Amino acid sequence: MVKNKKLTKINQSHADRAWSSQQQKIFGWFRDGSGNLVVRARAGTGKTTTILEGINYAPEQQILLAAFNKKIAVELTEKLRNDNAEAKTLHSVGYGLVMKQWGRVNLDSARSDRLANDVLGYGAPGAAIGLVKRLASLGKSMAPFATKDQLMELAELHDVEPMPDLLEHGYDLDRIAFHAVEAMEAAAEKDKERSIDFDDMVYLPVRNKWLRGRFDMVVIDECQDMNATQIALAMGVCARDGRIAVVGDDCQAIYGFRGADSTSLDRLKKELKATELGLTITYRCPKQVVAIAKTLVPDYTAAPTAPEGIVRTVSEDQMLMEAQPGDFILSRKNAPLAGICIALLKMGKRARMEGKDIGKGIQALVKSLRSRSIPHLLERLKTWREKEVDRAKANPKTVEARITAINDKADLLIVLCEGMTGLQELDRRITDLFSDFAEAGSGKIVCSSIHRSKGLETDRVYILQNTLMLRFPVKDARAAAARKIEERNIKYVGVTRAKKELVWVDDDSRQGSYHDEEE
Numbered sequence: 001m002v003k004n005k006k007l008t009k010i011n012q013s014h015a016d017r018a019w020s021s022q023q024q025k026i027f028g029w030f031r032d033g034s035g036n037l038v039v040r041a042r043a044g045t046g047k048t049t050t051i052l053e054g055i056n057y058a059p060e061q062q063i064l065l066a067a068f069n070k071k072i073a074v075e076l077t078e079k080l081r082n083d084n085a086e087a088k089t090l091h092s093v094g095y096g097l098v099m100k101q102w103g104r105v106n107l108d109s110a111r112s113d114r115l116a117n118d119v120l121g122y123g124a125p126g127a128a129i130g131l132v133k134r135l136a137s138l139g140k141s142m143a144p145f146a147t148k149d150q151l152m153e154l155a156e157l158h159d160v161e162p163m164p165d166l167l168e169h170g171y172d173l174d175r176i177a178f179h180a181v182e183a184m185e186a187a188a189e190k191d192k193e194r195s196i197d198f199d200d201m202v203y204l205p206v207r208n209k210w211l212r213g214r215f216d217m218v219v220i221d222e223c224q225d226m227n228a229t230q231i232a233l234a235m236g237v238c239a240r241d242g243r244i245a246v247v248g249d250d251c252q253a254i255y256g257f258r259g260a261d262s263t264s265l266d267r268l269k270k271e272l273k274a275t276e277l278g279l280t281i282t283y284r285c286p287k288q289v290v291a292i293a294k295t296l297v298p299d300y301t302a303a304p305t306a307p308e309g310i311v312r313t314v315s316e317d318q319m320l321m322e323a324q325p326g327d328f329i330l331s332r333k334n335a336p337l338a339g340i341c342i343a344l345l346k347m348g349k350r351a352r353m354e355g356k357d358i359g360k361g362i363q364a365l366v367k368s369l370r371s372r373s374i375p376h377l378l379e380r381l382k383t384w385r386e387k388e389v390d391r392a393k394a395n396p397k398t399v400e401a402r403i404t405a406i407n408d409k410a411d412l413l414i415v416l417c418e419g420m421t422g423l424q425e426l427d428r429r430i431t432d433l434f435s436d437f438a439e440a441g442s443g444k445i446v447c448s449s450i451h452r453s454k455g456l457e458t459d460r461v462y463i464l465q466n467t468l469m470l471r472f473p474v475k476d477a478r479a480a481a482a483r484k485i486e487e488r489n490i491k492y493v494g495v496t497r498a499k500k501e502l503v504w505v506d507d508d509s510r511q512g513s514y515h516d517e518e519e
Helices: 002-015 021-032 047-057 070-079 090-102 111-120 126-142 148-157 164-168 173-187 200-207 228-236 264-272 287-294 316-322 335-346 356-369 374-392 399-417 423-433 477-495
Strands: 037-041 063-067 085-089 215-220 238-248 275-279 310-314 328-331 351-353 445-449 458-464 498-505
Touching (some): 021 047, 021 275, 037 047, 037 264, 047 070, 047 238, 063 090, 063 228, 070 085, 085 090, 111 126, 111 173, 126 148, 126 164, 126 200, 126 228, 148 173, 164 356, 238 264, 287 477, 287 498, 316 335, 335 399, 335 445, 356 374, 356 399, 356 423, 374 423, 399 423, 458 477
Parallel strands (some): 037 275, 063 215, 215 238, 310 498, 328 445, 328 458, 351 445, 458 498
């Protein structure tokens, strides 16, 4: 009876739409295939719809569809029609494994603060506690068995480093990383409060080797957005003779500066000895936009029914005049966006900067520089930039990423200081500009880095073309090749946010206005 009910649902679903030959091949693997699968799915190609339909055909009795976050898991659960499948976050799966070992535990977000405070000792500055907490969190997510040296490299990649005031008190990166390792080790032990934090849900099962094969099939959606510990957990809960499907887009891997592996799909394909199938026909972008994207990703194809669309070029002044709520203004770097967002607000247009945490980071930098006035702040900022660039050059592995982050942060603060008469006024401007009170930018023009636009789409997208023209003088040939790929991916992600119109903003006056990656 259940089987017939399931087949009825599948047949109805299949009859409701015409599926491409690429999608049919993926359905075939779910229905009849053996071994593991990698689906290389390009932007806007109906990846999630295809995977949900494919799961309908899977004969396995216990299927996990690993979702990136709780909201997505709820949406996928509503769409799943296979009674043997469940969509869950990997944090939820990990939480169940923790409870099997430790019994009922309390989710306590303050646990990481307590552990950081414990390993640092009484009287440690709050800023040092925050850095140890953040670095331990990175270790849990990306390197659950990390050494001090590995955490130091993560810290440099993620800009988790002591400000000048902490360095003056002996809290250098070596010391922070040492205590972060201690905090990770302490987190792996059950405490008397029987508490864990959010990171521990995934970290503990991997670190403590509690993984057991529970599911006959595991499907990892948006693989390129999952961290290393999440992927390890997902693979670990698949039965020894089960099947794994990994879905993602290597050309949307744009977080190499944060330590992400742009070759993760190829690596997993090799490790899993997986078959590869592709989804390359986009149902999001119009033909003219696809033609641009195709110069970056040759296998990208427009759907036969796609509209022609529009691709054009305007000046920055033209963009400011015509931009309307709902539009995206995208840039490779944050600094150019601040001036544009401020200009839009002065024109009476509703606009916001994407990234509340960026604003908080700038406010923290202002506070650490301990200035008396805006001119004094800019003087100290110049000194800070020079010292930070010199420190970054000491580590060849991360020098480019660090200098990029340093210059962008300094340039952004300089723009934010324009027209400000005092530090309190500057603080209010930062808070207002980076406010997230408009859900998903509804009713506003959204100014965003391309990195933060990933996963989003809108009808009209402006891209500050000259911010893509960055020079990366890398001596190491492999590093140069990796950076070239990442820059291509960044442009591809930006272009493919446009559903109707792509507008290049070409302003010669901006050329060279912002620091290159090395000086």
